[in-house]
Amino acid sequence: MRIRLMLVLAAVLGALFALSSCAPEPLLSDVSFSDDLITPNADRDRDVLVIAYDLSRPAVVSIYVVNEGGERYYSRDHIHHGPSVDEPYEVYFAGVVDGYALPGEEFPGFSVEKRVLQDGVYEWVVEASEATSPAVEQVTGTLTVRDADVSLPELRGFSIHPPVFSPNRDGLNDRATINVDLKKDVDELIVYLTGEDGVRYHLQEKETVRQPNKAGWHEFDYDAGVDRGADPPPDGVYIVTMRAQDALGQWTVATGTLAIENGGVPRVYILNGEVEWSAGTIPLGETLYFTLTVDNDSATPIRTSGPPPGTVYDSDQNYATLGEYEQSGVFRVAVHCETSPTDHPWRWAVGGPDDLVVDEEGHSYLPARGRALITGGIRFVDVVGARNPQYCYASLIHEDVEISMVNYRVDPVFLRIQVP
Numbered sequence: 001m002r003i004r005l006m007l008v009l010a011a012v013l014g015a016l017f018a019l020s021s022c023a024p025e026p027l028l029s030d031v032s033f034s035d036d037l038i039t040p041n042a043d044r045d046r047d048v049l050v051i052a053y054d055l056s057r058p059a060v061v062s063i064y065v066v067n068e069g070g071e072r073y074y075s076r077d078h079i080h081h082g083p084s085v086d087e088p089y090e091v092y093f094a095g096v097v098d099g100y101a102l103p104g105e106e107f108p109g110f111s112v113e114k115r116v117l118q119d120g121v122y123e124w125v126v127e128a129s130e131a132t133s134p135a136v137e138q139v140t141g142t143l144t145v146r147d148a149d150v151s152l153p154e155l156r157g158f159s160i161h162p163p164v165f166s167p168n169r170d171g172l173n174d175r176a177t178i179n180v181d182l183k184k185d186v187d188e189l190i191v192y193l194t195g196e197d198g199v200r201y202h203l204q205e206k207e208t209v210r211q212p213n214k215a216g217w218h219e220f221d222y223d224a225g226v227d228r229g230a231d232p233p234p235d236g237v238y239i240v241t242m243r244a245q246d247a248l249g250q251w252t253v254a255t256g257t258l259a260i261e262n263g264g265v266p267r268v269y270i271l272n273g274e275v276e277w278s279a280g281t282i283p284l285g286e287t288l289y290f291t292l293t294v295d296n297d298s299a300t301p302i303r304t305s306g307p308p309p310g311t312v313y314d315s316d317q318n319y320a321t322l323g324e325y326e327q328s329g330v331f332r333v334a335v336h337c338e339t340s341p342t343d344h345p346w347r348w349a350v351g352g353p354d355d356l357v358v359d360e361e362g363h364s365y366l367p368a369r370g371r372a373l374i375t376g377g378i379r380f381v382d383v384v385g386a387r388n389p390q391y392c393y394a395s396l397i398h399e400d401v402e403i404s405m406v407n408y409r410v411d412p413v414f415l416r417i418q419v420p
Helices: 002-022
Strands: 028-033 049-055 059-066 072-081 089-093 096-098 111-116 120-129 136-145 155-161 176-182 188-194 200-202 216-222 236-245 251-260 268-270 281-283 287-296 302-304 312-314 331-337 346-349 364-366 371-379 390-398 410-418
Touching: 028 120, 028 136, 049 059, 049 120, 072 089, 155 236, 155 251, 176 236, 188 216, 268 390, 287 331, 287 390, 287 410, 302 331, 331 371, 346 371
Parallel strands: 281 410, 312 371
Antiparallel strands: 028 049, 049 089, 059 072, 059 120, 072 096, 096 111, 111 251, 120 136, 155 176, 176 216, 188 200, 188 236, 236 251, 268 287, 287 371, 302 364, 331 346, 331 390, 390 410
């Protein structure tokens, strides 16, 4: 009888042990907040606490706090994690949660993505669940927020002008400006464009009296890289995003759209660096003629203006005396001689009516990959004896922008003017 009792007891203990060994480990354990008080104001005193938790298996984890009115504020919202390996997970918490608005609050022109908690007493919650089970394991505690810096890095007056621009150095809508009135000093203020492919293009802030990241008016100037010789982003509509982040980790965001049209770097040459001159010696009162070809070897049209090819100047004239003036971004063929009273006084459009296209506003363009034959002449009505003969040469001028070295002093002619 005694042996039978011992056998039954052993069987019961074995069954209990088997049942206990089959019970699963808790999914979530060792949960703690390193402090029950936080003062998020960037004074380096109790600004940050540490949240620790252990996961025995892969889980979806949420960390949030609940105010006295029952409203939730998420620090982490359903984030997938693998099991803890050697040590529990540790998360730094600076009192910043997903963006929210207080009753009656409005944020015209921008949104709040991350925001510090208001002063008060909260219940903190760390919860975890497995993908294969609807059960949620949860650990809670109490957290007090005090002396929080609740001022936001507001982005007021955010604007984009013009909404459509053409970064091609033609002097018309070549740049876009993004402005904002920042209401608080921040650690970071960035602006970038995002296209349909997800690629980001960052903008540089324009240098002004306002220091970067300081409260006040800020201006971002965007040339799409064209001024540095870089190809701009492809034509299309882009999302412009401005982000501000303060010392606490609060984020505010303003967005808009900017369209790029006819963007590109102009690459234009006097073909083969060759100019055909009519003569090296001409009598006083006669005309020196030239012929050359302009090659637009770029994917963007280039703007030009008169006078048209074939125009003949007197040597004491210049483009202004013909009613043509410098225009920023315009390309013109020009001739200069060593005795010229002004820089490249004789200028011509880089194409005639059959070569050029005209936009709705009357601006003339040599199309992308286009070529044009340019002719013209200078009738020498006077001579400077001390500089006779003299060198004359052609250049291709990008007015108020540059004369690239490859298009400067092209194919000089040593010209002698015969005086009776």
